[in-house]
Amino acid sequence: MPPVLLMLLLAALWGASFLFMRVAAPVLGPVWLIGLRVLVASLFLLAVAAGTRRALQRPNARHYLVLGLFNTGLPFLCYGFAALSLPASMMAILNATAPIWGVLIGWLWLGQRPGASVVAGLMLGIVGVAVLVGGGRFDVAALPAVAACLMATLSYAIASHYSKRYAQGLTAFEAAHGSMWGAVLWMALPT
Numbered sequence: 001m002p003p004v005l006l007m008l009l010l011a012a013l014w015g016a017s018f019l020f021m022r023v024a025a026p027v028l029g030p031v032w033l034i035g036l037r038v039l040v041a042s043l044f045l046l047a048v049a050a051g052t053r054r055a056l057q058r059p060n061a062r063h064y065l066v067l068g069l070f071n072t073g074l075p076f077l078c079y080g081f082a083a084l085s086l087p088a089s090m091m092a093i094l095n096a097t098a099p100i101w102g103v104l105i106g107w108l109w110l111g112q113r114p115g116a117s118v119v120a121g122l123m124l125g126i127v128g129v130a131v132l133v134g135g136g137r138f139d140v141a142a143l144p145a146v147a148a149c150l151m152a153t154l155s156y157a158i159a160s161h162y163s164k165r166y167a168q169g170l171t172a173f174e175a176a177h178g179s180m181w182g183a184v185l186w187m188a189l190p191t
Helices: 003-028 030-052 058-082 088-110 116-133 140-166 172-188
Strands: none
Touching (some): 003 058, 003 088, 030 058, 030 172, 058 088, 088 116
16 A cells, blocks of 8 residues: 555544544543543454564563553543543644644753754644634633643653653554553543
C-alpha cells in the first residue's frame, strides 16, 4: 500500500476514535468507556505479543505504569469526559495542541530551547487551533471540556519526553503494549 494511503488510513482511524468516544461516552460513561477501551486494547496486544513471541519485561514495569498513566489512561479519560459535551470535531482539533505542549515541556523540563522557526510555528499553530475552535463564538460552558482536552494533550507531551529520556530501551510495540496494561491497572479502581 502506498505511504500516502497508509497515512490517510491512519488519520481516519485516529479521527474516528473521537467520533466513537462522542457516541459511547454518554451511554457508558467516560470511566467505563475508557476502562473497557484499554482492557480490549491490552488483550488484543497480548494476543499479538503471544503470536510474535514478544513478552513484556518485568524490569520495565515502572515505565509501563508511567506511560500507562500519561500516554494512555489520563488522556483517554480526559477525552472521555470531554466527549460528554464537545463535538468530536472540536476534540480532534484540540488534539492538534500536542506538539505545542511537546515543545513547551521539552523547554521547561529538559531545557530544549526552541529556535525562532519553532516558536513561529507554535504561534501559527495556536492561532490555527483558536480559529478552528471557533474564535469569538466560543461557549464558556465548554471550558471544562476544553481544559480536559488540553490536559490530555499535555499528558501526551509528558509521556513523549519521558519516553525519550527514561524509557529509551523500549521498542515501540513494548511501549504500546506495556502502557495499555499500565492504563488497565490505573483504570481498575475507578472502573
